[in-house]
Amino acid sequence: MEAEKEDEDEASPEEYVALSDFIGGGSDQLSFSSGDRLVVHSKPSAEWWWAALQGVPGYVPASYLRLVTAEEEEEEEEDVSSEDPWQDEEYFGSYGTLRLHLEMLSDKSRTETYRQVILSNSASLKNKVVMDLGCGTGIISLFCAQLAQPSVVYAVEASSMADYTRQLVKQNGCEEVVTVLQGRAEEIELPEQVDVLVSEWMGNCLLFEFMVESVLQARDRWLRDGGVMWPSSAALTLVPCQADSYYTEKMAFWERPYGLDFTPLQPLAQQEFFTKPKFSHLIEPDDCLTTPCDVICLDMYTLQVRDLEEMKGQFHFCVEKSGVFHGFTAWFTVHFESLEAGGAAVELNTGPDSEPTHWKQTLFMLDRPVSVCAGDSISGSIVLHRNPVWRRHMTVTLQWSINSSTEDTDNCQAGTKSFPMWR
Numbered sequence: 001m002e003a004e005k006e007d008e009d010e011a012s013p014e015e016y017v018a019l020s021d022f023i024g025g026g027s028d029q030l031s032f033s034s035g036d037r038l039v040v041h042s043k044p045s046a047e048w049w050w051a052a053l054q055g056v057p058g059y060v061p062a063s064y065l066r067l068v069t070a071e072e073e074e075e076e077e078e079d080v081s082s083e084d085p086w087q088d089e090e091y092f093g094s095y096g097t098l099r100l101h102l103e104m105l106s107d108k109s110r111t112e113t114y115r116q117v118i119l120s121n122s123a124s125l126k127n128k129v130v131m132d133l134g135c136g137t138g139i140i141s142l143f144c145a146q147l148a149q150p151s152v153v154y155a156v157e158a159s160s161m162a163d164y165t166r167q168l169v170k171q172n173g174c175e176e177v178v179t180v181l182q183g184r185a186e187e188i189e190l191p192e193q194v195d196v197l198v199s200e201w202m203g204n205c206l207l208f209e210f211m212v213e214s215v216l217q218a219r220d221r222w223l224r225d226g227g228v229m230w231p232s233s234a235a236l237t238l239v240p241c242q243a244d245s246y247y248t249e250k251m252a253f254w255e256r257p258y259g260l261d262f263t264p265l266q267p268l269a270q271q272e273f274f275t276k277p278k279f280s281h282l283i284e285p286d287d288c289l290t291t292p293c294d295v296i297c298l299d300m301y302t303l304q305v306r307d308l309e310e311m312k313g314q315f316h317f318c319v320e321k322s323g324v325f326h327g328f329t330a331w332f333t334v335h336f337e338s339l340e341a342g343g344a345a346v347e348l349n350t351g352p353d354s355e356p357t358h359w360k361q362t363l364f365m366l367d368r369p370v371s372v373c374a375g376d377s378i379s380g381s382i383v384l385h386r387n388p389v390w391r392r393h394m395t396v397t398l399q400w401s402i403n404s405s406t407e408d409t410d411n412c413q414a415g416t417k418s419f420p421m422w423r
């Protein structure tokens with residue numbers, strides 16, 4: 001084994017494709033997005049390899065990578081457009097492994113909220129027909145069978161996890177109620193319309209992955225008139241914020257490392273660290289410069305797939321305390337209306353005033369921080385523009401103008417910046 005390993009170390013660089021996103025911890029780990037191509041130069045251990053992404057070197061977790069096959073390379077020579085715009089192979093490939101399901105199931109706030117929805121609607125769910133879209137391990141379907149008496153739950157799952165989901169349904173004695181169907185929700189056939197369409201489809205910044213499109217298509221095809229969507233509505237919330245520790249870590253660091261002036265690297269740092277949003281950011285409530293505001297609201301009964309191409313929101317924030325405006329932070333809230341008329345809705349809020357979730361929040365860093373004073377206003381717009389080619393991706397464009405509260409009116413600073421998520 002040792003000899004073989006040494007041989008591998010000397011082997012020529014190989015091209016691998018990333019099966020899902022990875023955010024590198026520490027300075028020598030490389031971050032990358034699902035679908036990225038990495039050149040692996042050496043494999044010092046089974047777990048960590050030394051690789052480069054567009055020339056930037058770093059350690060990468062071997063388990064996230066798949067070797068690019070000779071056929072794929074040939075195919076690329078022939079016809080680049082053969083790439084699936086939905087990247088279903090990588091997407092459903094990543095959901096065929098436990099890593100993401102473990103992350104979601106370990107998210108108590110998320111999973112307990114869905115449990116609470118089922119529990120608080122238990123009586124009304126009696127004899128109802130339910131569809132669980134993208135059921136994963138089937139947790140929501142099992143809650144339905146365990147905490148209520150629906151007549152049937154169609155648990156739809158496109159990835160290879162579906163085989164295990166069937167075993168989990170049987171293992172927990174729910175096979176009378178829960179039927180697992182493997183396939184894409186847009187393509188599978190159900191034997192009947194459903195009374196309730198429940199799904200946990202929310203991605204970073206609410207929409208990334210655009211699984212919501214599948215939910216809308218299933219709604220239009222399988223939800224009976226008067227049926228209920230869970231979630232029933234969703235809102236994207238935005239706030240101008242400080243992000244001093246992140247700014248210090250990625251930008252100010254280059255000012256005086258070990259007494260040296262590394263500031264010529266700052267344009268590189270801005271390009272590498274502030275061009276894309278920082279997902280899995282944890283904003284402190286104190287970092288909010290103003291009261292947060294819902295900038296985009298989605299009604300899951302009326303939202304259309306075509307609406308997803310471009311969603312706009314306006315904002316007008318009043319700065320409540322002086323500080324440094326480093327950027328904007330976004331998160332989302334979804335609501336689950338009660339099956340009983342007038343019953344209380346259940347809410348899942350992924351913002352800084354709620355229990356942290358695996359989504360955390362998303363930070364959009366400006367190129368240059370701006371000092372602001374209480375009384376200043378920050379107004380502008382946010383546009384979520386779906387990627388016309390890569391259908392699970394979008395670009396978030398923020399446009400803002402800062403109006404100073406002090407009298408010199410020419411002190412109006414304006415800016416705009418587009419952030420790809422992630423292509």
Ligand SMILES: N=C(N)NC/C=C/[C@H]1O[C@@H](n2cnc3c(N)ncnc32)[C@H](O)[C@@H]1O
Pocket residue numbers: 091092095133134135136137156157158159161183184185186200201202203204209211214
């Ligand atoms: N909440 C987020 N972001 N993802 C968590 C949920 C993702 C799960 O839903 C499945 N899924 C996604 N889209 C479809 C579809 N169109 N048809 C069937 N199953 C699907 C994935 O394979 C994951 O198991």
